[in-house]
Amino acid sequence: MPTSQKKPVVIVTRKLPDVVETRMCELFDTRLNVDDRPMSQAQLVEAVKTADVLVPTVTDRIDRAVLTQAGPRLRLIANFGTGVDNVDLDTARNRGILVTNTPGVLTEDTADMTMALILAVPRRLAEGAAYMRNPATKWSGWSPTWMLGHRIFGKRLGIIGMGRIGQAVARRAKAFGLQIHYHNRRRVLEEVEEELEATFWESLDQMLTRVDIVSINCPHTPATYHLLSARRLKLLKSSAYVVNTARGEVVDENELARLLEAGAIAGAGLDVFEHEPAVNPRLLASDRVIALPHMSSATIEGRIDMGEKVIINIKAYCDGHAPPDRVHPAML
Numbered sequence: 001m002p003t004s005q006k007k008p009v010v011i012v013t014r015k016l017p018d019v020v021e022t023r024m025c026e027l028f029d030t031r032l033n034v035d036d037r038p039m040s041q042a043q044l045v046e047a048v049k050t051a052d053v054l055v056p057t058v059t060d061r062i063d064r065a066v067l068t069q070a071g072p073r074l075r076l077i078a079n080f081g082t083g084v085d086n087v088d089l090d091t092a093r094n095r096g097i098l099v100t101n102t103p104g105v106l107t108e109d110t111a112d113m114t115m116a117l118i119l120a121v122p123r124r125l126a127e128g129a130a131y132m133r134n135p136a137t138k139w140s141g142w143s144p145t146w147m148l149g150h151r152i153f154g155k156r157l158g159i160i161g162m163g164r165i166g167q168a169v170a171r172r173a174k175a176f177g178l179q180i181h182y183h184n185r186r187r188v189l190e191e192v193e194e195e196l197e198a199t200f201w202e203s204l205d206q207m208l209t210r211v212d213i214v215s216i217n218c219p220h221t222p223a224t225y226h227l228l229s230a231r232r233l234k235l236l237k238s239s240a241y242v243v244n245t246a247r248g249e250v251v252d253e254n255e256l257a258r259l260l261e262a263g264a265i266a267g268a269g270l271d272v273f274e275h276e277p278a279v280n281p282r283l284l285a286s287d288r289v290i291a292l293p294h295m296s297s298a299t300i301e302g303r304i305d306m307g308e309k310v311i312i313n314i315k316a317y318c319d320g321h322a323p324p325d326r327v328h329p330a331m332l
């Protein structure tokens with residue numbers, strides 16, 4: 001790896017796109033992880049002892065135990081990702097370590113995948129595709145009563161978390177003829193509500209009883225942990241679908257699996273899971289579930305944009321400026 005005495009030591013925990021890594025090596029004394037093997041907690045401790053800047057991802061748990069062992073040089077955690085629930089923000093702040101993230105650049109990609117799941121689950125897209133691929137099943141031709149799903153047009157979508165991604169999902173969903181409902185800590189601007197013809201529900205419970213599809217688009221924070229609790233999941237209509245491209249921890253996954261098995265919820269499109277990379281086998285066993293491996297933001301363009309944001313945050317900080325994407329615990 002290229003090294004220089006004067007440049008800040010930047011430790012990157014996972015393999016990033018080549019173009020991002022190359023630029024980082026030009027600008028900083030960068031330690032890459034070209035093998036892309038996730039670091040153990042002991043390796044993360046080693047990293048925070050030596051780095052000026054750590055660049056972790058969602059797979060790295062930068063918790064209190066790691067941060068309390070950080071060396072005096074560690075001043076910035078430039079997270080490669082928008083969600084920062086992998087970092088203990090309070091401990092970082094108490095130790096004077098700044099945390100930045102990569103907001104905005106993965107909004108459209110994540111909203112695309114959310115919309116894809118909203119379409120795919122009620123229309124049984126994965127089942128149809130798996131049937132055609134399976135050498136054991138020979139398609140005998142069209143039938144009027146086979147592979148019937150449910151219509152998307154005219155249904156009600158309830159979005160939990162109407163930030164950037166929630167609004168981008170709403171725009172797409174409106175174009176598909178869905179009626180937009182949302183629950184958010186704050187009501188969005190009147191212009192936005194008008195554009196989306198969106199109905200605000202202060203009460204999440206009230207919204208859940210009325211919608212046909214729920215899309216989770218809020219961050220995972222202590223306040224949103226199991227926001228879709230066992231009690232709330234039971235409020236959904238038995239014909240309702242749940243789509244989650246945010247964080248698994250927002251949903252009581254066990255109860256979701258139980259309700260799907262019982263036919264008390266019609267289906268789920270899940271890109272994220274409560275205990276990643278472990279996935280509840282009951283969810284994987286269900287025909288009513290489309291499970292994806294946390295890939296909503298997985299476009300090469302998105303990853304390069306995320307890398308550029310990380311670089312700008314590090315460079316700004318090292319040049320003595322406030323990094324543009326600082327995360328304050330109060331923002332969440």
Ligand code: 8YV
Nearest residue numbers: 057058080081082083296297
């Ligand atoms: C990223 C994500 O791929 O940015 C986020 O919050 O959930 C993902 O889409 C991941 O976090 C990278 O660290």
